[in-house]
Amino acid sequence: MKFRALMQDAMYMREFQAIVATLAKLAKDCVMILGDRQMHFIVNEDQSSAASPLVWATIAADEYFPEYRMEAARSDQEYIVLSMSSANLGRALSVLRGGGVSMCKLKLQRIQFPCISVIASVQSSSSSEAREVVHDVPVTIIPASDWAAYVVPRVPNSQLALSLPSLRLLRSLIDKLKNISPSLEFQASFDGELSVIAASEMSTVTSRFQKLLPRSLTVSQQEASCSVDSRKASAFFGALQLSNEELTIGIDQEHSIHLQIDVRQDVVLHSILPAVCV
Structure with a gap:
């Protein structure tokens, strides 16, 4: 070889x-x-x-x-x-x-x-x-x-995907939210809104991103949500060394979240965060 x-x-x-x-x-x-x-x-x-x-x-x-x-x-x-x-x-x-x-x-x-x-x-x-x-x-x-x-992992069939123009802002947010709750819930809607929710016995913190570009893969799906391990989400964002800002978040309802960074047209970094029970 x-x-x-x-x-x-x-x-x-x-x-x-x-x-x-x-x-x-x-x-x-x-x-x-x-x-x-x-x-x-x-x-x-x-x-x-x-x-x-x-x-x-x-x-x-x-x-x-x-x-x-x-x-x-x-x-x-x-x-x-x-x-x-x-x-x-x-x-x-x-x-x-x-x-x-x-x-x-x-x-x-x-x-x-x-x-x-x-x-x-x-x-x-x-x-x-x-x-x-x-x-x-x-x-x-x-x-x-x-x-x-x-084998190379397969990209999950997300019902709804949104493109975020500011990777840096989301990274900073998740780094703070991981100290509030062991899980984070991502809620996305076809009108371009993404909510990231951290809930504990003492409080619930919701952060919203609006006017995002939707990339729905299932036209009939208007909303999708999934809860993932906050430490795994924080580990992915904390490890990133790339200067790219744009991130696509795809949600496979109650199964997983797919994070995708397009470095170039045919150079892509992926991560899958499996759903957790809350």
Whole structure:
């Protein structure tokens, strides 16, 4: 099997690093699924933390990588599936946050162990010549017989979805509401109103967002609501390292909430917050 990808645009490199940094804040390990045209990252709920949500990212290869090559172990296989430390990958990519990086390569290779090598060309302020910075991130190659446990999650069928123009405001709100109630209820209406409710024995706090853009998937559905774990919601928003402001919240009535950040047209960060009983 072979994998090699090249990034050269500074903005795209910073976005890619921010996506991985977000995942690294949510769980110790992540799964990397390499297809011939798409790359996926998945972090499942951390067994050591009940507040860790399910989050995944889907990246179209041609958005970030002018050169992208993937060859599976066998001709009848469509993917390479790898497991690795999200923290180690995040540290390896942290060089992309600074200036002076003209190129970054990702390469699957075996040195003393299977690894993803992150190779960055960095222009030094004290020299006219670029220096090469290399980090080898150990990976576990998942055999095809185990792929069923590592599939990309499906986006739930939301009855009602609203687009929020201010991600920062909602993040600050949820950070405060998690201290009031262990659960948060999201109520959405087709007229563009979203209510976030935190209730306790002492008080009920309701925050409303109005004049939002509705994206209803079920035309007959005028309202939808769902209660989710406030710690999981706060963990997702607190981990975000992306500068994008717009967020889409989809509600699958009394089943789950789907959070979606469109970094680019074909680069999307997802999270699913399952419903809780209140």
